[in-house]
């Protein structure tokens with residue numbers, strides 16, 4: 001690939017390290033998102049290793065609920081990624097616009113994210129940074145995991161990882177305490193995301209400061225608003241369990257009434 005293979009359109013986003021543009025691949029007419037990263041930027045903070053790992057992870061993933069990385073190329077100053085274009089943009093924006101989602105919509109997105117996480121975990125990848133900003137909306141209003149900034153490829157399944165990463169809101173108790181964590185960290189984050197989709201706010205947002213956020217996460221101290229259905233509340237309680245081993249498995253999530261209730 002070279003830049004001449006594409007007609008580049010407007011800027012549609014800012015990923016880490018660079019700008020994202022709408023583009024059309026000339027030969028096929030295919031619409032893609034081109035992420036342009038400047039080598040000076042990347043080399044500056046020795047990010048080339050992390051970028052290489054992310055490219056390696058994302059190009060090996062092929063799943064309808066994971067944004068595709070079709071390919072990449074570089075010229076003397078830039079490193080360019082050819083990414084799947086998500087017509088619906090960021091889930092974050094839709095959530096801000098609508099304040100919160102109807103239970104049927106939140107249930108569909110939670111189901112699609114669960115399928116994506118089951119696939120990721122089967123490929124020995126823990127995402128570790130599931131949050132609305134990293135999720136995109138594709139054609140047919142399908143959820144797509146769009147960013148792998150903090151995912152790690154675990155060499156053996158469920159290896160314990162202890163590097164600190166991501167924002168506090170979505171971190172599980174074991175990560176807050178700098179303890180080891182595994183695929184159950186993504187299950188907790190699914191719970192936080194579902195809570196935010198249903199209520200419009202992450203569970204610990206009304207805390208005084210980060211200190212209190214950490215305290216409440218450690219204790220899994222969550223106040224559920226009264227307007228949640230019984231099924232929604234029940235699934236949230238099973239996802240947001242303080243001890244990773246007590247959390248519902250992703251396979252069980254797919255069988256939970258809150259998920260199956262809207263499946264024809």
Ligand SMILES: CC(C)CCNC(=O)Cn1cc(-c2ccc3c(-c4nc5ccccc5[nH]4)n[nH]c3c2)cn1
Pocket residue numbers: 012013014015016017020033035051052054055058067069081083084085086087088089090136146147148
């Ligand atoms: C660092 C690199 C090696 C990892 C590879 N992964 C990424 O670069 C993650 N990433 C994806 C994007 C991204 C951002 C925006 C979009 C969009 C998109 N569609 C939109 C529709 C309306 C408004 C804005 C939109 N952005 N489609 N696909 C995208 C992909 C930015 N960074």
